[in-house]
Amino acid sequence: MEEEDIANNVEVPHSSSQVMSFNGKRLIMDEVDFFAQKKMSPVHHDQRMEHHHVDTSTSTLDLLTKISLCNKSTMDDGEYSEATIRNKNECAALVAELHQMNVENQRLKELVDKLRIDCNTLEEHVLQLKQKQYKQEINDEATEDKKRKNMVELMECDKKTQKICNNGVIQEKMEKDDNEIPQAMKGFPGWLSNNVSRLNSFKGVDDQGTESMIKKARVSVRARSEATMISDGCQWRKYGQKMAKGNPCPRAYYRCTMGTACPVRKQVQRCAEDKTILVQTYEGQHNHALPPTAKAMASTTSAAASLLLSGPLTSADGLINPTILESASIPGSHNMATLSASAPFPTITLDLTEEATKNSSQQSQFNLIQPILAQKFMSSLNVSGMENASFADTVSAATAAMTSDPKFTTALVAAITSIIGNSNSNNNGTANGTSGDQ
């Protein structure tokens, strides 16, 4: 890469020489000063502009090359011939042009920064509105149909906000994918897909049909937390506590109290090996609408459950083989997510205990990760319809939880970053090349 070569071979001038060079190319001091003032290398400069979708890298390099050639020609001449004077004039014009571009770049950057601030404000406002709307919805004795309609509207609102705020190609790609979701499927508050035929591939399927298997498919979330329970946006009522075998820490049983007779249960227990790790195991599907903050965890676990349930069918030989699930790890996840069918119920464990990356801007980091995660999950699952709705839901909902629970934010960002980073080498998906911006 030419730009990288330039960045790696920069020669810092020792005097007030008008010309410096990198890798054989000469650069006017004013340009160097511009980079120095912005505390960035030329390549960083171009990356920033690329990030703002203002691609000036090619024209800038062309300009620098012209100036370099112009100066070289000037210095080699030895005397001020007519050609030299012409070159100097050209050089001066190019420098002026470069100045103009720098000013324009600066103006664009300020504009983008302003837009970003406006976007963040708008995003917060939308989130507040959605939470307010959901509370009204809970108080209102609306029918399930009305609730579903509201959910669709919330999702649409969320997607529009995402598109406005990020204004990027990836978001548009997500929206394109999302448009393929049948409208009737959107906003369905269920936790898992209705596409349950694949559940029959599991051992232990009984005469009660697939309904019970949905209930018994479990998703464990491991995360470091001092609290007795990781906040996931849902309301839970404790209904039991037991000492489990092989663990000195008691296991607590909770049921969801957000909806009437919601069948969702969860177990909370500290890890025997490391008591700072809290393990929450979810089971069942919600029969009611979820607030944005709760949708995040529900959708994440739903995605994981979908991955779990789709595992046997996506084997290389195409055969339904339950044994594939035996302690198998999701490719590229490096134990971040682990499947297991050796337990009484098929369970997938999402390990969010890794240290969060020391990034100063985790929120924006996740905004970039969301569509990639969804796309990678979708491509790995090879699913359609309802499950796509579920992933789109994940994308839109996760942001809400990110802003509501810093601990969950940290854990989830670390996990997702790790998953995406690790899976890059294994995945030929369209998200390649974008994760490097995280």
Next chain:
DNA sequence: CGCATTTGACCAGCGC
């Protein structure tokens, strides 16, 4: 007083 939590009892599934 109403609601959430605690805790012992009970039940079902499984292995021996």
Next chain:
DNA sequence: GCGCTGGTCAAATGCG
């Protein structure tokens, strides 16, 4: 059949 374990129930208790 018996014991073990996981999961749930429901009365007792605590708290605001």
